[in-house]
Amino acid sequence: MDEATFTIEDPDGNTNDVTLPAGLVDLFAEEDDESNAQVVGDIALMAFAQRAHAVVHHSEGQVDDELEAIEQAALDQFEERFGQSFGEATGHQH
Numbered sequence: 001m002d003e004a005t006f007t008i009e010d011p012d013g014n015t016n017d018v019t020l021p022a023g024l025v026d027l028f029a030e031e032d033d034e035s036n037a038q039v040v041g042d043i044a045l046m047a048f049a050q051r052a053h054a055v056v057h058h059s060e061g062q063v064d065d066e067l068e069a070i071e072q073a074a075l076d077q078f079e080e081r082f083g084q085s086f087g088e089a090t091g092h093q094h
Contacts (some may be wrong), residue, residue, distance in 0.1 A: 001023075003020065003021060006018050006037065025040060028042075040070055045074075047079060049075055052071040053086060055067065056068055
């Protein structure tokens with residue numbers, strides 16, 4: 001099966017490669033003109049927003065203000081990128 005490798009680079013210049021089945025990225029493209037890099041970026045932001053939401057709203061114990069601020073920033077970036085809130089996109093409101 002064909003594969004596609006994507007390189008992620010952090011602000012410090014560290015990189016990490018992720019290899020996916022080539023058709024997997026195409027499966028999640030919502031528009032024909034959407035680049036593979038954009039699809040991978042969209043999925044990454046969705047995953048981080050979902051994980052931040054889960055930590056803040058579905059974990060045991062008290063969550064500190066810094067973690068709540070991080071979650072809110074992720075949700076704001078989600079809304080900016082996708083044009084709808086995380087709750088609207090997922091049907092999961094708090």
